[in-house]
Every structure is written in structure tokens, then in C-alpha cells.
Amino acid sequence: MQPALSLRKAISIMLEHANPIHRVHYTHLFDLTGKILAQDLFCQKALPAFDNSGMDGYAVRLADLGQKTPILGTILAGESCSVGLHDGACYKVMTGAPIPLGTQAVIPFENATLKDDSTVLLPTDFKEGANIKIAGEELQVGAPLLQKGERLTHHHVALLASQGYSVLPTYAPLRIGVYSSGNELIEPWESAQSHQIYNSNASMLFSTLQNFGWRADYLGVLPDCLEGMREAIRGFDAYDVILTTGGVSQGEADFMERSLEEAGMTTLFHGIEVKPGRPTMMGILGKTTLLCLPGNPLSASINLHFLGIPMLKKMQGERRYHLEFVYAPNKERLILKGNRANMVLGRLHEGCFKATQEGKYGSGMLTPLTTSNAIIFCDKGVENLEEGALIKVIPYMTSFGEEAVDFFNI
Structure with missing residues (x-):
């Protein structure tokens, strides 16, 4: 098993190996919202068109x-x-x-x-x-209108309509397959016995992707046997990305990683020095990118949202895929373990950040996710954040930028 990487290094590797997949198709004006533009566009009709x-x-x-x-x-x-x-x-x-x-x-x-x-x-x-x-005071004919890689909003659609665009080339959505793993899992539409738990991770992955404009195929629970795993792997090449949860922590890792490496996967990293989310693995198998997330729901959710989504945005061909942050004062003093990086959930309210449950929650919990609307990244070595300190906060519904920024608190 590879040594765990720093959180900074893992993020860098994820984006470095997130190669854009440029499958182009044509989309009608009324269906453009959320799509990624596949060519640069220029003003065809001056705005205003006449005095x-x-x-x-x-x-x-x-x-x-x-x-x-x-x-x-x-x-x-x-x-x-x-x-x-x-x-x-x-x-x-x-x-x-x-x-x-x-x-x-x-x-x-x-x-x-x-x-x-x-x-x-x-x-x-x-x-x-x-x-x-005055004619052309807003835009003159030939002026840049929108750039390739723009995720189109309803405002963009209005601008495009003003130019007489009705059908445009966009990047086809990534093909994403979602797996869970674990013999203890039972699907929400089944009846769980006392020793079983409902599979919340698949729904979390699916709905997170949907929130950012992707549809995924839910492929079920990965079998906990070598031959079953090999059979599942043979179907990975139908997808650009495979997301899994569970099966990559110590004790389970040999089985999952061995099966994938036998099939030819190049492991880019296995393990991140961060809490939560240490048991995370990324690899490349043929033309398919694999992101294997922790089995604990809170860890899996945070790692997908703040590490996986930027990677997927770059693969989708988007121009803006770097996380952005806002500054906010820290509401209460926060004590951390400095021997690793920490991602701490919290809530932005009235311009201040307050850590959820003082940062004392388990990686297997779900309720802290429902009461939080932001997160902070604290670099290795940070042991406390004082009350009133101005810190970098990433809202859950953050915007994404073209340029990389340092969103770590150090």
C-alpha cells in the first residue's frame, strides 16, 4: 500500500490527471442551462442593435x-x-x-x-x-461573447437568444458509474434486519452529482469476493468515471486495490493525510478514472464535494473548476490535531463561521452534513483557530474559478 499523501498533494494529483473529455453534441437553446459550451462565441448582433x-x-x-x-x-x-x-x-x-x-x-x-x-x-x-x-454600447459585432468551457446559466441563455443562437455545440455529460461496497448494506427500498444498515452512500453520490448537473448510473454493491470484483471491473470501461465508497481502508485495501491493479489500474495515490477522508484512492484504468471514497458517509460526502467535484468539472471541460473561498471571522475557538490536515464542517451565519459541534463529530455521521453550509480546510500543523480570527471559508454552494487559489488556513 502506498504511503498517504498530504491533502495538498492529493488535490494537485487529482486535477493534474483530470483530462477533459471532449465529446461534442448539439443542444437546443431551451436545453442549454447547465450545459458546457464547446466553442468560443462572438457577438453577431450589436447590443443594442440600433439607437x-x-x-x-x-x-x-x-x-x-x-x-x-x-x-x-x-x-x-x-x-x-x-x-x-x-x-x-x-x-x-x-x-x-x-x-x-x-x-x-x-x-x-x-x-x-x-x-x-x-x-x-x-x-x-x-x-x-x-x-x-446607443447601438453597440453594450456589445459590438465581433466582440467576445462567451468562452469555450463556460457552464451556461439562465442569464447566458438570455444573452445567446439575443444573438439569434438557437442550437449550439456543448460537451456531452460525463458517463459516471456509482458503486457502493459492504456486505452489511441493504438498499433503502429493501427491509433491513438488525445487523444491516441502509445504503446511504449511493444516494449521496447520486444526488451530489445531480446537484452539479450530472446523471450517474447506480451499478449496485460491489461483490466482496475476488471473482465478483473482477467481473464488475470488466464493465468499468463503459464509463469515464467510476465512483465507489468503502473497501479502501486498511485491512480491506489489499482486496480492492489488488483486484484493480490486476486489471491494469495505475494507482495515483492511496490514502490522504486528512481528517475526515484518509482512506481515499484514485487510479486510472484504461480510459476510466476511478475515485474510491471512504465508506463512512460523512467522509465520502466531503471528499466527493470538495475534492471530487473540481476533478469532474475539469474532466467535463469546464473553464472554472478551482474552489473559491470567502473570508469570515471565526465564531468560537477551535482546537485541532496538527499532525494532519483537517476539513471542518461549519455554518456561515451573519458573516461568521462556526464549526459544527465544535468539530467533534464522527466520520460515520450524517446529521452534521445537514446542519452545515460551509467547510474550512486547515493545513497540517494548525492546532487551533482563535475566536475572531479571520479565516478562509468555502461555502457548500461555492463558486468555482479559473485560477487556483490557496484556500488552506495555515
Whole structure:
């Protein structure tokens, strides 16, 4: 068995070997949310596309301010406009309507006094360009729009629609297979006896992946025998990634690792100097990446969320896959064992971080996960964090960045 790596080194190896898988398919505009863009895009239609009114009002010349001015007509949004505007006249224009050539300002209806159906008294003072949106002031034709590797949001979809994009190339989702292991496990839809426990890990893996936009195949519980394991391994090549829980701690490791290495897996690391989550293994088998997580639910959940998800994001072709953090004061003094790195669950509330149960919870628990919304990474050698200390906190629903940042508290 390989010696355990530092948490920093394990994270580095995971990202180094997370090779993007660029299978491209085409996706309709209405299905783009959450998909990864597979090409750079540029502005095709200026935003705004033409000079237009930002308000319902009067298109005017500044020379007519303070004057009774004839209204020559009305221009509605969606109409074309080929007229010009000269001193001594104005037009009614609606929000989004094109403005006549020569318009110097749009005066809102409420700032002017209508004298009759064809004459308006304009105010005495208004700035040139007021309430006018100039063609291309937001984006000009040819300007960069979105970069390859962008995970598309509903805001991106609106921007794409404004450019007339209806079908775009995106990266096909990773093919992910999920296994659990352990003779004591029984599925939630079965009836557990007193010596059995319900399999929460498979549901946790599946739902975590779903939360980040992936669908996985649940492949069941890995058999606790060498031949059964070999049979399961023969099906791994149908997937880009295989995630497992359990079977990689000391005493079990020879069986799991031996079976995989017999099949040709290159072990990248086996064991991380961290609590929770030490029994974690990563390897490459053919074109399949294997991430073998601890069997204890809390450990497996944290390692998948904060170590595995960045790896999967990079494999998916995303531009942003590095964890980001926020600074927050530590609510209560926290005592740690400094002979390893520590990942400590907690809650961000009213701008402060408070460790869950003072950091005193077991790796087999589930309830600390449900009461936490953030985590801190403390490097090896950190033995306490003082009350009020400004610390680096990673929210559970953190954003991801293009550049690596040091999110460890040291």
C-alpha cells in the first residue's frame, strides 16, 4: 500500500490527471442551462442593435427645450424608423422604439406638459443623450461573447437568444458509474434486519452529482469476493468515471486495490493525510478514472464535494473548476490535531463561521452534513483557530474559478 499523501498533494494529483473529455453534441437553446459550451462565441448582433429610446417620451432637439413644440408623430417599439428630426419638432417614442436620426434626448412624458394632441411644452433643462441607448454600447459585432468551457446559466441563455443562437455545440455529460461496497448494506427500498444498515452512500453520490448537473448510473454493491470484483471491473470501461465508497481502508485495501491493479489500474495515490477522508484512492484504468471514497458517509460526502467535484468539472471541460473561498471571522475557538490536515464542517451565519459541534463529530455521521453550509480546510500543523480570527471559508454552494487559489488556513 502506498504511503498517504498530504491533502495538498492529493488535490494537485487529482486535477493534474483530470483530462477533459471532449465529446461534442448539439443542444437546443431551451436545453442549454447547465450545459458546457464547446466553442468560443462572438457577438453577431450589436447590443443594442440600433439607437433606441430608454423611456416612453418625446424625442427632441436641445434647441427646443422650454418651447412649445409640434409633435410630428409616434414611433412604437418594433417599428422601423427612417425619419430625421430637426429643430422645431419632436416625436413621441415608446421604450425600445428606434429614434429619429438627429435626436439629442428623450424626455419622459411626465417631465413635459402636453398642450393639445399635437403640441407639447418641453422642460427648460435636459442633458444631451438622456434616455437614449446607443447601438453597440453594450456589445459590438465581433466582440467576445462567451468562452469555450463556460457552464451556461439562465442569464447566458438570455444573452445567446439575443444573438439569434438557437442550437449550439456543448460537451456531452460525463458517463459516471456509482458503486457502493459492504456486505452489511441493504438498499433503502429493501427491509433491513438488525445487523444491516441502509445504503446511504449511493444516494449521496447520486444526488451530489445531480446537484452539479450530472446523471450517474447506480451499478449496485460491489461483490466482496475476488471473482465478483473482477467481473464488475470488466464493465468499468463503459464509463469515464467510476465512483465507489468503502473497501479502501486498511485491512480491506489489499482486496480492492489488488483486484484493480490486476486489471491494469495505475494507482495515483492511496490514502490522504486528512481528517475526515484518509482512506481515499484514485487510479486510472484504461480510459476510466476511478475515485474510491471512504465508506463512512460523512467522509465520502466531503471528499466527493470538495475534492471530487473540481476533478469532474475539469474532466467535463469546464473553464472554472478551482474552489473559491470567502473570508469570515471565526465564531468560537477551535482546537485541532496538527499532525494532519483537517476539513471542518461549519455554518456561515451573519458573516461568521462556526464549526459544527465544535468539530467533534464522527466520520460515520450524517446529521452534521445537514446542519452545515460551509467547510474550512486547515493545513497540517494548525492546532487551533482563535475566536475572531479571520479565516478562509468555502461555502457548500461555492463558486468555482479559473485560477487556483490557496484556500488552506495555515
